[in-house]
Amino acid sequence: xxxxxxxxxxxxxxxxGASPVDNRSNSNAVxxxxxxxxxxxxxxxxVPLDVDSGVVEQxxxxxxxxxxxxxxxxxxxxxxxxxxxxxxxxxxxxxxxLALQNVxxxxxxxxxxxxxFLIMRFAGPLTVxxxxxxxxxxxxxxxxxxxxxxxxxxxxxxxxxxxxxxMAQAEGGITRKNLGIAVAVVIALILIFDVxxxxxxxxPNGDV
Amino acid sequence: xxxxDYILQGILxxxxxxxxxxxxxxxxxxxxxxxxxxxLLGIMVGATPGLAGPVAMAISLxxxxxxxxxxxxxxxxxxxxxxxxxxxxxxxGAVPAILFNTPGTPDAYMTTLDGFPMAQKGQxxxxxxxxxxxxxxxxxxxxxxxxxxxxxxxxxxxxHLDLPEKTALLILSLSFIAAVIGGSPAKGLISTGxxxxxxxxxxxxxxxxxxxxxxxxxxxxFPITTAVLGVLILGxxxxxxxxxxxxxxxxxxxxxxxESGDQGLHWRDIRRLMPYISRSALIGTAIGxxxxxxxxxxxxxxxxxxxxxxxxxKSPDDLDFGAGAPxxxxxxxxxxxxxxxxxxxxxxxxxxxxxxxxxxxxLAAESIGGFVPGPAVFxxxxxxxxxELVIAFGLFTAMAFANVLNWTIGGLFMRTMGIMIRIPxxxxxxxxxxxxxxxxxxxxxxxxxxxxxxxxxxxxxxxxKLEISPLPFVIAFIxxxxxxxxxxxxxxxxxxxxxxxxxxxxxxxxxxxxxxVLVYTARKRRLEASA
Numbered sequence: 175x176x177x178x179x180x181x182x183x184x185x186x187x188x189x190x191g192a193s194p195v196d197n198r199s200n201s202n203a204v205x206x207x208x209x210x211x212x213x214x215x216x217x218x219x220x221v222p223l224d225v226d227s228g229v230v231e232q233x234x235x236x237x238x239x240x241x242x243x244x245x246x247x248x249x250x251x252x253x254x255x256x257x258x259x260x261x262x263x264x265x266x267x268x269x270x271x272l273a274l275q276n277v278x279x280x281x282x283x284x285x286x287x288x289x290x291f292l293i294m295r296f297a298g299p300l301t302v303x304x305x306x307x308x309x310x311x312x313x314x315x316x317x318x319x320x321x322x323x324x325x326x327x328x329x330x331x332x333x334x335x336x337x338x339x340x341m342a343q344a345e346g347g348i349t350r351k352n353l354g355i356a357v358a359v360v361i362a363l364i365l366i367f368d369v370x371x372x373x374x375x376x377x378p379n380g381d382v
Numbered sequence: 383x384x385x386x387d388y389i390l391q392g393i394l395x396x397x398x399x400x401x402x403x404x405x406x407x408x409x410x411x412x413x414x415x416x417x418x419x420x421x422l423l424g425i426m427v428g429a430t431p432g433l434a435g436p437v438a439m440a441i442s443l444x445x446x447x448x449x450x451x452x453x454x455x456x457x458x459x460x461x462x463x464x465x466x467x468x469x470x471x472x473x474x475g476a477v478p479a480i481l482f483n484t485p486g487t488p489d490a491y492m493t494t495l496d497g498f499p500m501a502q503k504g505q506x507x508x509x510x511x512x513x514x515x516x517x518x519x520x521x522x523x524x525x526x527x528x529x530x531x532x533x534x535x536x537x538x539x540x541x542h543l544d545l546p547e548k549t550a551l552l553i554l555s556l557s558f559i560a561a562v563i564g565g566s567p568a569k570g571l572i573s574t575g576x577x578x579x580x581x582x583x584x585x586x587x588x589x590x591x592x593x594x595x596x597x598x599x600x601x602x603x604f605p606i607t608t609a610v611l612g613v614l615i616l617g618x619x620x621x622x623x624x625x626x627x628x629x630x631x632x633x634x635x636x637x638x639x640x641e642s643g644d645q646g647l648h649w650r651d652i653r654r655l656m657p658y659i660s661r662s663a664l665i666g667t668a669i670g671x672x673x674x675x676x677x678x679x680x681x682x683x684x685x686x687x688x689x690x691x692x693x694x695x696k697s698p699d700d701l702d703f704g705a706g707a708p709x710x711x712x713x714x715x716x717x718x719x720x721x722x723x724x725x726x727x728x729x730x731x732x733x734x735x736x737x738x739x740x741x742x743x744x745l746a747a748e749s750i751g752g753f754v755p756g757p758a759v760f761x762x763x764x765x766x767x768x769x770e771l772v773i774a775f776g777l778f779t780a781m782a783f784a785n786v787l788n789w790t791i792g793g794l795f796m797r798t799m800g801i802m803i804r805i806p807x808x809x810x811x812x813x814x815x816x817x818x819x820x821x822x823x824x825x826x827x828x829x830x831x832x833x834x835x836x837x838x839x840x841x842x843x844x845x846x847k848l849e850i851s852p853l854p855f856v857i858a859f860i861x862x863x864x865x866x867x868x869x870x871x872x873x874x875x876x877x878x879x880x881x882x883x884x885x886x887x888x889x890x891x892x893x894x895x896x897x898x899v900l901v902y903t904a905r906k907r908r909l910e911a912s913a
Contacts, residue, residue: 202568205848209572216579224595226588230880237878241586244866245593248582251560251575254900258568262904266566266911270849279624280843284836287815291832333816340812344626352809359813363820371448377820380827 199269206259213253286339294332295378319379329376333360392775413458420463424470429799435471439742444825454752462780468739469784472719476513477799489677489718492685496710511647512708513715514793516659520716522785523663524723536731536760545872546882550892552865555734557896561903564851577858608834609859613852617842619815655712658688662717670724677721684717
């Protein structure tokens with residue numbers, strides 16, 4: 175299915191690979207039930223426990239809208255959507271069938287990205303520690319985070335990990351070609367984001 | 383200042399902006415260069431399956447902000463660049479659709495039906511010329527409608543709508559977007575509710591930031607870039623990789639077709655195509671003016687109306703729609719291109735984004751400051767200069783200039799972009815992901831933003847898998863604060879009337895429409911399901 179507004183389904187240019195749909199699926203009913211439950215939890219548990227003012231507040235003899243009204247309204251939207259799924263669209267003919275492999279895919283992707291950014295975060299400071307250990311210097315990564323080549327170490331290694339990892343996931347294995355492309359992509363991004371701009375910090379240099 | 387003075391000031395602001403260089407002593411403004419660069423980039427990304435205008439807009443925004451800063455003088459070059467991308471991508475989407483049967487953008491899907499058969503018969507260049515002519519015609523018509531309608535609509539709204547009506551109008555917009563995008567009002571409402579819930583976290587008027595679970599991270603709220611780019615771009619990247627993984631789709635080998643026959647676009651061709659182009663331009667403009675419906679529906683409707691006309695009037699020698707009829711390409715391209723200009727009518731007159739490209743224009747304007755899209759922009763003050771109005775007419779000039787580029791060099795550049803199809807998606811998508819996360823980090827400079835974006839990306843992926851459109855989420859995220867502020871003011875101004883949304887006839891009508899559109903679409907959905 176190709177969806178309405180431009181740019182939203184940009185990366186799905188054909189029906190191939192779209193979620194399978196099944197007339198016998200009850201995913202609308204399950205999703206609807208979960209949404210009603212989630213909306214109830216938001217409105218009756220999260221909002222009362224985690225918002226200071228109520229739906230309407232009296233401040234110095236003036237009644238005004240409190241901070242709870244907006245999130246309760248959001249919960250009402252979710253609840254109405256859930257109820258419509260349960261009672262109006264329950265037998266809709268085009269219900270998506272979710273598979274465990276979707277969860278596995280997104281889990282692996284998230285792990286690759288999180289690992290890549292953790293490598294990015296610690297590779298630079300770790301390299302400085304190793305250099306200090308080898309040379310006996312007392313360099314601090316924080317002071318070097320805006321000078322080459324130190325500032326590129328984390329981004330370079332972590333970036334290659336993310337790009338090559340996701341390519342390997344899509345193709346079912348890592349190849350030398352993919353690794354080369356990942357290196358080229360990361361170098362290109364450094365050239366785009368860092369070299370022309372003095373005031374931009376590549377990840378993770380704003381955090382270290 | 384009179385109306386004419388404002389228009390003149392806008393034109394001058396665009397053409398006489400900061401000088402980039404001069405040719406024979408004639409200064410060339412940075413604004414001109416930025417629209418040109420955006421337009422060419424837009425054609426390139428439009429011609430690349432897997433990319434589209436919003437992706438390029440998302441990635442270039444932080445670089446533009448860093449280059450031009452956060453001052454009103456940055457508005458025209460930055461917004462001009464983004465407008466250039468928006469227009470270029472619309473034209474570029476037809477290239478792979480015609481040459482390789484793969485639409486570069488979703489709204490070019492119908493173009494494949496007649497474009498690819500024409501290319502297979504050796505008429506690729508002619509098909510590209512028809513697509514370009516139709517696209518440029520539709521786009522220009524739509525822009526003219528925008529230039530005329532947006533100021534009038536804004537003036538009417540500013541004159542007749544008070545705080546309760548404006549609040550009701552925002553609710554109507556959200557309800558309309560929820561009801562029509564994606565075809566399921568229930569899922570649209572869920573998407574809208576999630577977007578509202580996300581934007582309300584860590585905000586509010588109390589000393590304690592609401593819903594922050596006592597954490598500093600949530601107390602600052604979610605940065606808008608993490609939510610918008612996460613749900614829209616990262617979610618789409620995840621889905622694209624997942625599709626590749628599952629289908630093991632082969633890429634990179636294409637059979638060559640030798641060109642044959644007349645490749646030119648002649649006056650007699652144009653005369654035959656014009657009835658289709660004009661109908662589709664009207665359809666696309668009407669659809670584009672409504673927030674959230676989008677160019678794919680416009681393309682489908684334009685194609686369907688064109689097909690019905692073609693069946694009645696075609697001569698026995700003419701090819702049918704779907705078999706390589708030039709009229710099919712014209713009907714589709716004129717319809718989807720005429721959406722882009724009209725889509726800015728709700729943005730400029732109401733401050734309500736109707737599609738993903740408009741979301742990034744609002745994001746850019748909000749980041750820079752000095753220009754808040756909405757009815758206040760079109761205040762024709764006579765005693766003092768309204769700088770926002772000058773910028774608005776500067777933007778209209780940028781759009782008109784992009785159209786000139788489209789008519790002059792657009793077709794030529796578009797026909798050279800067939801090579802972009804050769805970039806394999808399995809390499810492109812991970813690169814886009816790192817590009818997007820890098821763009822988010824350099825704007826926020828904290829790793830938390832990456833984790834938030836990743837979380838929103840997972841949400842965007844899940845929404846797509848559950849056939850929930852992410853666009854209502856994004857629009858609700860952008861409009862949430864505005865809705866709350868408007869409701870607080872309206873409540874206060876009405877003397878704490880709990881029924882302030884029904885306190886005036888216009889507000890009541892808008893609220894009834896908001897409920898009515900949901901009831902109508904839900905009922906229609908139920909009938910479809912039981913049919």
